[in-house]
Amino acid sequence: MEIVGIIIYLGIIVLMIASMWKIFTKAGEPGWASIVPIYNIIILCKIAGKPAWWIILFLIPLVNFIVMIIVIHNVAKAFGKGVGYTIGLLLLGIIFYPMLAFGDAKYVGHGQAAATPSEA
Numbered sequence: 001m002e003i004v005g006i007i008i009y010l011g012i013i014v015l016m017i018a019s020m021w022k023i024f025t026k027a028g029e030p031g032w033a034s035i036v037p038i039y040n041i042i043i044l045c046k047i048a049g050k051p052a053w054w055i056i057l058f059l060i061p062l063v064n065f066i067v068m069i070i071v072i073h074n075v076a077k078a079f080g081k082g083v084g085y086t087i088g089l090l091l092l093g094i095i096f097y098p099m100l101a102f103g104d105a106k107y108v109g110h111g112q113a114a115a116t117p118s119e120a
Contacts, residue, residue, distance in 0.1 A: 015098060022101035023047075027078065048074035049109075079105040 020034035027047045034040050038055065045054045048071045057067040073086040079100055088096040099105075 012094060016094070019097040019101040023075075023079075023097070026101070026105070027107045044075065045071060047078055047107075048072075049078065050074065076100075078107060078109060080108045081105065 017035060020040070021031035024034045024040075024043060024047070025031045029043050029047065033043045041058060042052050042055055045052060050071060054067060054071070058064045069086075069090065072089050073083070076082070076086045076089060081100070085096065085100075089100070
């Protein structure tokens with residue numbers, strides 16, 4: 001039974017790497033950047049419309065949780081998603097990151113708000 005758990009664990013890791021790779025490429029960034037430690041956070045901040053120096057905020061305990069929520073929310077907004085999708089990314093990332101990556105979400109940039117039902 002131990003081997004089954006390892007295979008499932010590796011499958012989840014591959015799924016999350018592929019999802020982040022696809023999200024980065026949808027945003028016009030190189031996919032390989034998603035697997036490089038620290039650099040991937042800098043690029044994620046860029047996708048979210050935040051400056052690269054925010055990487056320093058990720059090193060401060062407790063502040064990093066708040067900063068990550070802000071970055072994830074801005075990434076969701078950059079793909080035209082709202083607060084509900086942000087909550088999904090935070091709590092059920094294993095489901096929502098692949099949905100963002102392989103779904104029909106288009107990168108609209110960090111200056112755009114999520115579409116309202118009347119605009120869709």
